[in-house]
Amino acid sequence: MDILRFITAGSVDDGKSTLIGRLLYDSKSIMIDQLEAIGRQSKNREDGEIDLALLTDGLRAEREQGITIDVAYKYFSTPKRKFIIADAPGHIQYTRNMVTGASNADLAIILIDARNGVAEQTRRHSIIASLLKIPHVVVAINKMDLVDYSHDVYNNIVIDYAEVARNLGLKDVTYIPISALNGDNIVEKSDKYPWYEGESLLHILENTEVQNDINLTDGRFPVQYVIRPQTEDLHDYRGYAGKIISGVYRKGDKVVVQPSGIESSIAAIEKDGKEIDEAFAPQSVVLHLKDDIDISRGDTIVPTGIQPNVTNELEVLLCWMDNKPLVPGNKYLLQINSRTVRSSIREIQYKLNVNTLQKEEAPDKAGLNDVVKAVIKTAAPIAWDAYAALRSNGGAILIDETSCVTVGACMIQ
Amino acid sequence: MSKYQLDYLDQLESESIHILREVAGQFERPALLFSGGKDSITLVHLALKAFRPGKFPFPLVHIDTGHNFPEALRFRDELAAQIGEKLIVRHVGDTIKLKNLTEQKGKFASRNALQTYTLLDTIEEFGFDACIGGARRDEEKARAKERIFSVRDEFGQWNPKLQRPELWNTYNGKIHKGENVRIFPISNWTELDVWNYIRRHNIELPPIYYAHEREVLEFQGQLVATSAFIQLEPTDKISVKKVRYRTVGDMTCTAAVESNAATIDDIISEIIATKTSERGETRIDDRVSEAAMEDRKKNGYF
């Protein structure tokens, strides 16, 4: 049993909450008391039916407005997998929340209302999925009951979306017709779609291969913390604690410490206090090096072989997440894994229209939810990989030192 | 499964250890809030994995309401002694005396709300800038939206509308003086994940988690242990039942469930079969309104 993290994206009223409610309900992850609570609230509504969508709307403000405004995490499991759903709002005003939810997702479910077909929002959600490099996309064409389960309607949407997917370079796209309200093709295949040859949504979620998305070739180990007991019997103990974000580490491997470039080799690998011969992503371990060199939080230990880039200038695609605008010349802290350095925005090359992918050249600033291509200069070198090549070492956040808030998400190019 | 593949519990464990080490790397004075319940015991276990053979870079802190289960307190002290880590205990009773606070009245008078005062005083006394807690997102709807690094203002308040975006596995621990961050390393674990983890690693728990005989009072379908903290009335229906606890909070607001589960396997089978959520079955304090938890969180509750 492993874990699949997925995000659900759709426009308001496409049926996202109903779909999630349906998955939780049909996988028996909803308990009686929770059902009673939504039953009580549903009674305040006119139709009187139990409203599965209420399960996923967490905060009171959202209940009052009837919309999802922040990412909510939901959990369910089957004997095959544990699922973590990032339920993110779809409106353009909440692009940053969707980016947040998408950042850890293995898979995106893009919901389309069969009556509306591929809409502007569908394009935007797909663009975000491609910017954040979500490896797998499932296009769920919902409300098929409202279009008489029409194969033609479904086919036309598939043709339209295939074009979007091609333009964005989305690689693994699966299509499925559903009715979230009736539960068609969610857990079991429904016989109302004799023309549909694929599997049920849950089957797809259970069987999408995600292990291959972990890079086991290029080792990256950002040091988070140095363990130095400094007791009598462990006087010389110096262990580098961190999580392997990619690759495999073996005792005896030659390594380079980045960004300094100093070489050494692995003297020992410890996990749970026991020595092991090899460790791999995403394990949290302690590494010991043969040589007594100065390593601290923010350094990355890399086996010799393909090295990360070590520079103090970065080209990034950046999603701006703050109310105050981003203006060239502004200074921020840049945090990538355990390393934090000062940085300044050199230039904004273009702004990407997230609905159309059109570029606006050299805008003078970026506002909340804008996606721009920018050049960032850092005060000290950092070791990075292109986000497209190695997601776990290509994403960085910007922090406003005066407000302490996370203001930007950078995908290094 | 390939040789280089982690199963779900190992993945969750690694993620939590990573978070604990981020706390160690980013904060000056963290603390681990330890109650003697299964979730905080799991946290201690994870901290051992994250920092041994070194010492924890934080003390264990318990806010003792005075209404705790004696079994949990005993366990707390024994565990702290056994692992040789520092334990700080502060008492809600002392805060009540010192600050002349008014206690709730009534049958199940709870100190849950007052706990917040002691917690904030303790944070101030030691200058804690980060408090690690065992809350999980599956517990409750408001928690489902909370970040792993959750910033609180100097009154301990959570502002659900002004949460920082939290991307990838990059946690922003920057704060202004006076603020602190609540940190939830097991956010992504469910109740069942915790139990399966406890089973896999043979983690010891206080005995009240296993079925035992206890004198209980039946109240609105829930079973509450009789104790000095609950005012009994002559009409109360009291009996001795075989019960266990699914969560361990205050004796006044934690309900027991009837059970014969003598082993962890039994407990897990019962949880898989159960039709009621953890909080719904065992917490009397969530029943006030749908938004009860959200309101208490905004006011500095954990």
Ligand SMILES: Nc1nc2c(ncn2[C@@H]2O[C@H](COP(=O)(O)OP(=O)(O)O)[C@@H](O)[C@H]2O)c(=O)[nH]1
């Ligand atoms: N007929 C039909 N209605 C649906 C379906 N899925 C959702 N709905 C309805 O569409 C409306 C919006 O659904 P909701 O889940 O709240 O949408 P969200 O805004 O995307 O979360 C609700 O009235 C649902 O009952 C479906 O498959 N068929």
